Amino acid sequence: MSDISSRGYKNAAKLVSTEWVAAHLNDDNVRIVESNEDPLLYPSGHIPGAVEVDWVKDLNDPLRRDYLGKAGFESLAGRIGITPETTVVFYGDKSNWWATYALWVFELFDHTNAVIMDGGRLKWAEEGRELTRERPSIRATNYTAPERDDSQIRAFRDGVLQHTQSDGQLVDVRSPAEFSGEKLHMEGYPQEGAVRGGHIPGADNVPWSRAANEDGTFKTADELRAIYQEEIGLDPVAPTIAYCRIGERSSHTWFVLTNLLGFSDVRNYDGSWTEWGNSVGLPIER
Amino acid sequence: MPEYPAKLQEYLDDFSFISTRDERVDYLIAIADEFEPVSAAIATKPYDEGHRVVGCESEAFVWAIERPDHTLDFHFDVLNPQGLSAMAMCAILDQSCSGAPLEQVAAIDGEVVFTFFGRDISMGKGRGLTELVNAVVYSAKQGLRH
Structure with a gap:
């Protein structure tokens, strides 16, 4: 690539x-964070110095269907030893699907x-780069975070409904079978309780x-434009909402x-x- | 509850005592380290798609070879080099079910996956691992019919 x-x-x-x-493994201004779907991967070997952020236990509220709040984020950020000035480098399995999800929550x-x-x-x-099972010794920090701002990059049901009523741009990033309503879940994934199949009008x-190459790297801008702008005609200056099944695949998009x-x-x-x-x-719609 | 293969029950008992996520993960990684892919004497790549575990994103394959005593030897491969959970599950199934009475193997409930991996595993991961168990159970049930 x-x-x-x-x-x-x-x-x-x-x-x-x-x-x-590799050149910034010992950079104090950089924190490397692994975020995976498979909980065994990080402990089995990770980039030297990398910490783990788990999408279940670190990013989600343990009770409500929501993300962690300000206090939870401050605690997480302090545990992984970052300040607001730290460059956080996310990486993970599945073409960085879960890494982009973690990045989105951080934003x-x-x-x-x-x-x-x-x-x-x-x-x-x-x-062939080094992977280690040694967990880094991290000096905890005191991180002061703002309240979570859901207004800029997160959409909610009522907002999506208004968006559809004004013919706003929507990208459904699920599989074609989920989109058509033939399946209620991703191929190979279980039915998660949706009582209707199809897609948002x-x-x-x-x-x-489709945005990723076989090796997990991102396609070039020209290739991506061909998909999102030429193929389905998205306007880059118009409001756009992406969705999938629970919001993780769509964080990649x-x-x-x-x-x-x-x-x-x-x-x-x-x-x-x-x-x-x-x-x-x-x-x-179906 | 139906009787499970002795080694599987041993694993289930071990995991029932685990109280922390780190303990669980360390144990599963140790098991995954014991995973041995199918030998070339049994199968070579590209594998027959009929042996693929449908629903397993780690691209697991399973073979069941009958022994003279009519029990089965199970063999596995996991093509995704990062499919560590699948490798752990395959190792557990290989060690537990190869040579075990078919009635016991056929009685295994896919829910055992959650005893090993916990309830907070992702839906996709849980499904794939359960399908691995189901593939072994299916072979045992087929063996019982013959």
């Missing part, structure tokens, strides 16, 4: 290469000094993984549209199909 800087991204600074990470707390390691864990490992279907293509107003609807497909009276 070509150098990140040559791929034409609007905000190429949101991606770093494995080489860059809800205005920690925008966060980047993704292109290619994720797989690329690092396949390049007006949505276009672009499975999230949110990252692509916002940072790699420079769309100006993209929100991730984390309620996604498990909320929409269960809500009484909401319109559905």
Whole structure:
């Protein structure tokens, strides 16, 4: 894959290469964070100095369906030893699907000094770079976070409904079978309790993984524009909402549209199909 | 509750005493380290798709070879090099079910996955691992019919 800087991204600074990470392993201003779906991966071997942020126990409220609040984020940030000035480098499994999810949650707390390691864990490992089971000794910090701001990059059900009524842009990043209503869940994933299949009216279907190459790196800006702008006609300056099943796959698309293509107003609807497909009276298309 | 293969029950008992996530993870990683992929004498790549575990994102494959005593030897491979959970589950199933009475193997409930991996595992991961168990159970049930 070509150098990140040559791929034409609007905000190429949101991606770093494995080489860059290797050169910053001992940089006090950088914290490397692994975030995976598989809980065994980090403990079995991670980039030296990397800490783990787990999408279940670290990012979500343990009771309500919501993300952690200000106090929880401050506690998490302090535990992983970052300050608001620290550059947080996320990487993980599945083409950085879970890494972009973690980054999106960090940005809800205005920690925008966060980047993704292109290619994720797989690329690092396949390049033969060092992985260690040694957990780093982290000096905890006192991190003062703002209240979580859900207004800019997060969408809620009522807002999505208004968005559809004004013919706003929607990207459904699930599989075609989920989009059509043939399946209520991703291929290989279980039925999670949605009582209706289909998609939000007006949505276009672009499975999230189309933005990634086989090796987990992101496609070039030209390739991404061909998908999102030429193929389904998204306008980069019009408000756009991405959704999937519970908002994790769509965080990957949110990252692509916002940072790699420079769309100006993209929100991730984390309620996604498990909320929409269960809500009484909401319109559905098949 | 139906009787499970002795080694599986031993694992289940071990995991029932685990109280922290770190303990669980360390134990599962140690088990995953014992995973041995199918030998070339049994199967070579590209594998017959009929042996693929449908629903397992880690691209697991399973083979059941009959022994002279009509029990089964189970063999596995996991093509995703990062499919560590799948490797751990395969190792547990191999050690527990190979040579075990088919009635006991056929009685295994896919819910055992959550005893090993916990309830906070992702939906996708839980499904894939459960399908691994189901594939072994299916082979045992087929063996009982013959």
